[in-house]
Amino acid sequence: MLFPTHEFLVFFAIIFTTSIFLKHRVSAYKYFLLFASLIFYSFWSLNFLGLLVTDTVINYLILKGIAHNKYKKVFLILGLVINLIYLGIFKYYNFFVDSLYEFLNSVQLQFSFPVLEILAPIGISFYTFRIIAHLVDCYRNQQQRPSFLDYAVYVTYFPQIGSGPISRPNEFYTQLNSSKKYDYQIETVIILIISGLFKKYTLSSFLFNFTQLPFSLPEQYSSIDLILSALAYSCLIYVDFSGYSDLANAISSLLGFKPIQNFDMPYRSQSLQEFWRRWHISLSEWLRDYLYIPLGGSKKGKFRKHFNLLLTMVIGGFWHGAGLNFIIWGGLHGLGLIVNHLWKDFCKMFQKNSNSTISSSKTSFQKLRANIAQFCSLILTFSFVTLCWIFFNTPNYENAIKFLQGMFNFSSGISVAQFNVWQLYVVFFIVFLMNFAGDKISELFSKLLSRQHLLLQTTFIFSLLYVIFRLGPNTVPPFIYFNF
């Protein structure tokens, strides 16, 4: 069940109305939330629901094991192994089988073995990461063993199970066990809903059309179309995923949980480091706390720091999808981050030297130079991120190479510029505005909404929604991150 659908509207209307009466009865509300989450998940598949329940029970038993001080390390390792095997079987089995066959093909070995057809349960990557975070937090004594009910609500919590944000157990339990729920502002929730629907329903559905065939059949498109398609994908993945996060946060707020910021105008970043502080924040923080730091972080020397960065990003890439293209995407970001760190070190060194000779007061020339440098950094970061997305969206590595070649092959003989339409440029401009003035636009809407009378408020909100629906399609494409 996707968020912007009629089914979900009916489902949530019932859930929200009931929650009003149960929200402050802590125990009853937990049962209610668990029930709602299981119903929501069962809409995808009953088999997936069975797997989710089994996974929850097994991991809770492991948590109980970790609570016993004597064997806590053994149970942690067991938990990590079981979760990685679970993820490996359901998410990476096909990739391993395909890779094995590709290898056998390349060495011309005729060998066959039975192949299973396995579908990955919805949200498997997200709930597995939440479960792993919980195991590690309990092992580190940062989190006490919760009751089974609390744990089941945390793992299955429906607004976040499909595509995050990846909430941390400590914050979640504090809110779950408090009779004083998160006190949301109506205008903030409404802005999140409008923003989420506009991003998903209008912008993402529009951009989706520009990003399907060119990535499957790049050889059929002209260079200009491929460039526009790559830019469209950069915009698409932002509006699609941040739109989902906005809706998830709005739903969470209404259910009494504080929203988790997952995106912070990422395309205004002037470096790759900054980009990862603004993009998919809950995942970046997860990777930092549960992978990069345990690997040693930056405390074991420069070489090790760079190696840890690369490894974290490669694993982060592979987490997104079972394919060589995702590993390359992660690897490129890892390498980019290393270059970014080296450049920062170099600039610091250079500044140290120049500070000793030049006076600290900035001349207008220096200001201009700084502005130009900022602009160039922004363009460079955005271009790098966009080029990396090509690996992310192509079905395989070969297609990504064909796509890149096609982008820069201005003499391909294909002269049709099918995507050179003004509507696309308007959407680019809107995404640009979201990334450079998104916070100000939200503030403006918030002020407008908070001052008005109920009737005027309703008219204003639904005029906006009317425009969103008029511009959107009859059926909405699925969220990109539901595949991960």
Added chain:
Amino acid sequence: MKDFRFLLIASLGTVVLTAINYPLIIKSLGSSRFANVELKLASRQVKLEGFRKTETEFWNSIKEIEFDDSSQNTNGNPAENTALLQAEQATTETAEVNKQEKPLTRFLLLGDSIMYAVGVEFENAAKKSDFKFDEVKVDSRHSTGLNRIDYFDWYAKTPQLISKYNPDAVVVIFGGNDDQDILDKEGKYKTSLSPEWKATYRERVERYAKLISESSVRKAYWIGHPTSSVARYREFFLVANQIYRNISETYPKLEFIDNWNSFAVNGNFSPIVADKSGKKGRVRTNDGYHFTQHGAKIVVENLMERMKKDSVLQNTVQLKAENTNSANSQ
């Protein structure tokens, strides 16, 4: 209090939005998996007009590949092309050749989204092969078929495409989106795969076969579906294939290509199958009906095998020699 205020705003707005946007809400509700027959029927009767129609047409134009006429030379060797062109010109100048005796070199591939991968693989195969291809055109449309002609009408589109491209041979594949209730001639709904549904779908297939048969096309191939991992598609494709096969047998121009066991090992669906060169790969995508590039390659291999058998494909080297001899002898 806050929750009730939000509920009030949401309810008020939903009522207002539904009231002013009623037809579109119905159309949208019709695509829900929980929609009943009446709702589906009502949603199909809602016609898109004004801005929404223009918008849908614009989106459809973006969803399809707009082929560039100037880049459609599918034969890889330019020198060979020139030689062939000269030989052909000489032939046309000096001899009146009956159209029926001319080799088939212009191909048009039509169908639903499954045709994308098949079309691309056919083009790739055409580029690599020793056979002569003057033109290969692919026109495949997402979410279309012979069932939902209210959404996209292949009966109207096909004659336009044939007249535009003047192909010698047509290849079609349908069925990917036809596994849904169908409206019969009297406007009544027939449940998918019921005997009445089969009769109505058969009429649709026959109508299309007749249309192709009565056109200027000299040969047509109807590609059958290979088996699938999804039980629902397996059942549907078996029924659809039987209809395509039976109809094809009654029209001499039309040939049915049986691919059922192409994705099977020992009669059962296998996700990984070897092509003719022995290279193994995944054949279907996770949805259970689209082909992967490797799967499409296997289907195209079968198609070209059949075309060779039917002498539809003409060897370039042989043809070049024949044409040059013919020109010289004149």
